[in-house]
Amino acid sequence: MAKRVLVVDDAIFMRNMIKDIFASGGFEVVGEAANGLEAVEKFKEFKPDLTTMDIVMPFKSGIEATREIIKQDSSAVVIMCSALGQESLVMEAIEAGASDFIVKPFRAEDVLAVVKKVLGEV
Template sequence: MANKILVVDDAAFMRMMIKDILTKNGFEVVAEAADGAQALEKYKEFHPDLVTMDITMPEMDGITSLKEIKKINPNAKVIMCSAMGQQAMVIDAIQAGAKDFIVKPFQADRVIEAISKTLG
């Protein structure tokens, strides 16, 4: 059975890029969300094996959403996606429980490596 993944990013084209990389590599994208609040709802609904989470989003940012997801499931696997120059936020995310992070623009091999490593 393919691993179920929730893709969270406020930019539709970024969600499309990640989804494309994942589906080509045998992962199943079960849902997408455009902000942290939507991510929480989708997480509760779909119980994905892994979440890719943008850091900077409207409504609720990725770090806040990560913390809320960790309250629901302390073992949740979340990989943060950040733009260059967001190192401080990446550190916050790792301290909040993120398993890894990938930097935009995405490189397919790095995305797959991070997800495969996180899923074990």
């Protein structure tokens, strides 16, 4: 069964790109969220196998959202979507419970490699 993914990013552009990457890797994107608040809600709703989380977002940052998601479900797999220059933020997110991270600009194979590794599919 295809792994279920929640995609969180405030840019539709990024969400679409990530969704396409997951689709190409045989994943099922079950939901998407445009900010941290929505991310926590959608996580509760969908209980995804994996969540990709942008860091800089309106209303609630990806780090806060990750912290809340991990609080809800400590086994949640949250992958941070980061850019170069956000190293300290990513470390903060790892402290908050993020499982791994990917670095923008994304390349499909890099993203899938990280995700599959995290999900123990390699």
